Each structure stands twice: as C-alpha cells, then as structure tokens.
Amino acid sequence: MPELAEVEYYRKRWNPALGRTIQAVLVHERAKVFRGTDVNAIRSALTGATLLSSAAAAKQMIFRFSGGGWLGIHLGMSGELRAEPAGYAPQKHDHLVLVTDATTLVFTDPRMFGKIEFTRGEAPPAWWTQLAPPILSTVFTVETVAAFLRRRARSPIKAVLLMQERFPGIGNWMADEVLWRAAIHPKKPAGQLTPKEIRALHRELRWVCQHALATIGKTLADPPKTWLFPHRWENGGLCPKTKKPLMRAEIGGRTTCWSPARQKLR
DNA sequence: TCCTATGTTGTATG
DNA sequence: ACATACAACATAGG
Numbered sequence: 001m002p003e004l005a006e007v008e009y010y011r012k013r014w015n016p017a018l019g020r021t022i023q024a025v026l027v028h029e030r031a032k033v034f035r036g037t038d039v040n041a042i043r044s045a046l047t048g049a050t051l052l053s054s055a056a057a058a059k060q061m062i063f064r065f066s067g068g069g070w071l072g073i074h075l076g077m078s079g080e081l082r083a084e085p086a087g088y089a090p091q092k093h094d095h096l097v098l099v100t101d102a103t104t105l106v107f108t109d110p111r112m113f114g115k116i117e118f119t120r121g122e123a124p125p126a127w128w129t130q131l132a133p134p135i136l137s138t139v140f141t142v143e144t145v146a147a148f149l150r151r152r153a154r155s156p157i158k159a160v161l162l163m164q165e166r167f168p169g170i171g172n173w174m175a176d177e178v179l180w181r182a183a184i185h186p187k188k189p190a191g192q193l194t195p196k197e198i199r200a201l202h203r204e205l206r207w208v209c210q211h212a213l214a215t216i217g218k219t220l221a222d223p224p225k226t227w228l229f230p231h232r233w234e235n236g237g238l239c240p241k242t243k244k245p246l247m248r249a250e251i252g253g254r255t256t257c258w259s260p261a262r263q264k265l266r
Numbered sequence: 267t268c269c270t271a272t273g274t275t276g277t278a279t280g
Numbered sequence: 281a282c283a284t285a286c287a288a289c290a291t292a293g294g
Contacts, residue, residue: 003272032290059273077273078291093291110291113273155284164274171272253286255270 002059002075004169005212009220010081011056014063016103017083018053022046022065026090026097032112033076033095042118045069046098051105058131058168068120072128076113082106132168135209142202149198153191157201159252160190167205172254173229174212178204180228180239185263186256232257 002010025043027034049065056062061081063071073081088104090097096116098105107116119125133139148166149157161167161175170178179186182200184193193201215223223229228246231237237246239259248257 006272074273077271111271111273112290115274152283159284162273173272254273
C-alpha cells in the first residue's frame with residue numbers, strides 16, 4: 001500500500017518503543033527483504049541498543065539507535081510496521097521483530113518487495129541524505145518540474161510522476177489523484193504539457209502531498225469521497241467532479257484511473 | 267485456473 | 281551516455 005503518507009503513518013507505529021531498549025532481535029535470515037544487508041550486523045548492533053528517533057521521507061523510513069545504528073526500511077508493495085504487545089509470537093511474514101519489555105516492533109511483508117538497510121556511524125547513511133528534495137520543500141519549484149518533463153518528453157506523464165528521483169513519495173494512486181485534480185490526461189507525453197498545465201501539476205502535487213499527510217499520515221483512513229481515491233477501484237465508478245464514468249487502463253505499466261470528461265489528450 | 271495488487275530494478279533496445 | 285519499455289521479483293486474494 002505504501003506511498004508518502006502511508007509510510008509516514010507506519011513510521012509512527014513504532015513510536016511506542018522510543019527510548020526503549022531492544023532486548024532481542026528476531027529475523028528471517030533468508031528473507032529477500034535483507035538482500036544486500038548483513039543480518040548479523042543488525043542483530044549484534046541492535047541487541048541492547050535504544051531506539052532514539054525516526055524519520056520518514058519519500059517512501060523511506062529511518063530509525064536511529066544508540067551506538068550509531070541506522071535502520072532503513074522500505075515497505076515495497078505489501079510491507080507494514082506494527083507495534084504488538086510484549087510476548088507477541090512472530091508470524092509467517094514477520095521478517096524483522098524487535099523485542100522490548102513493553103512492546104514488540106514488527107516489520108511484516110508477504111511479497112518481500114520491501115527492503116531493510118542497516119549501517120553504523122555518526123552520520124546518517126548516504127541513501128538517506130541523498131533522497132530527492134521533498135515535494136513540499138521550497139526547492140521543489142515549477143521550473144524544476146518543467147526541466148524534468150523536458151528530459152522525459154516522450155514518456156506518458158503518468159509514468160514520469162512515478163519517478164522517485166524527482167517526485168519522491170509519489171506512487172500509483174497519488175499520481176492518478178494529482179493528474180485528475182490538474183485535469184491532465186495520464187497518457188499525455190510529458191513534453192507536451194503546456195506551461196499552464198505544468199503549473200497546475202506542481203500545485204496539485206503539493207496539495208495532494210500536504211493533504212494526504214494531514215489525513216492518511218495520521219490515521220490511515222481513506223481520503224473523503226471528494227477525492228478520486230475512494231472511487232478508483234470501484235466498478236462503474238463515477239468522477240466526483242463531473243459525475244461521469246471513470247476509466248481504467250494500463251499506462252506506464254501500472255493500472256491507471258482517470259476521468260475522461262475532465263482529462264483530455266488534446 | 268487466471269487475474270489482480272498503493273514498487274523497484276535489471277536488461278534490452280533505440 | 282541517455283531515454284524508454286517491460287519482465288521479473290513473491291505472495292495472497294478475488
């Protein structure tokens with residue numbers, strides 16, 4: 001499920017363990033989510049360490065532990081974080097479990113497209129500090145967007161919005177939500193957007209990020225019916241703005257939903 | 267049985 | 281070197 005706001009929500013689920021000491025680290029050693037990382041290093045560094053703080057950006061989370069441990073988590077397609085009561089028995093897809101005296105922290109991921117990273121050091125790891133500037137930051141400008149669209153001129157705008165190097169945290173549903181609000185057809189080549197459309201795109205990107213964080217980021221509740229979101233998977237779903245039928249098709253390799261009545265190719 | 271899934275990456279092709 | 285398109289990854293659920 002996780003895009004920008006869902007990731008922020010799941011990050012906070014581990015807050016009950018802030019300031020607490022990890023008594024045991026339980027792992028599924030062979031799980032694909034540990035590809036490229038040293039499971040033994042996680043175990044030895046985190047056992048006895050204290051969870052100090054956490055942060056989320058784009059679709060990434062980072063957890064800082066005493067002793068200089070940095071645990072990075074990407075939730076992939078089906079990952080989740082939970083805090084379970086003390087004494088929780090790990091289930092089939094719980095690949096990383098951190099036990100404290102008060103609560104048990106769980107990373108679960110059936111499809112294992114998610115990823116666990118671990119590094120030690122004073123400073124946070126490069127993959128974290130080098131994430132693209134957030135859409136809600138001041139350096140995310142209309143001109144930045146325009147320049148990126150010029151370089152990806154022949155790709156459908158829908159596919160371009162999924163590129164994390166420029167639109168960190170945007171995923172399939174957020175991209176559709178943004179294009180719907182900006183009244184841009186998802187199949188339109190990125191290089192063919194008018195200056196007015198690029199301004200609308202920039203504006204709606206920020207709007208959707210801000211409001212998704214303010215709602216989903218706090219409770220994981222679905223956005224209101226005035227959004228495209230609750231209608232996108234309904235059969236026979238209607239556009240909340242035009243009340244006309246929504247359309248679904250694969251664009252850029254992902255199922256895309258749009259409102260033909262307000263998003264036109266030309 | 268077959269299809270789908272809120273993601274990323276490696277690889278082939280132009 | 282860069283841009284583009286798409287299969288592959290692994291599992292569950294309709």
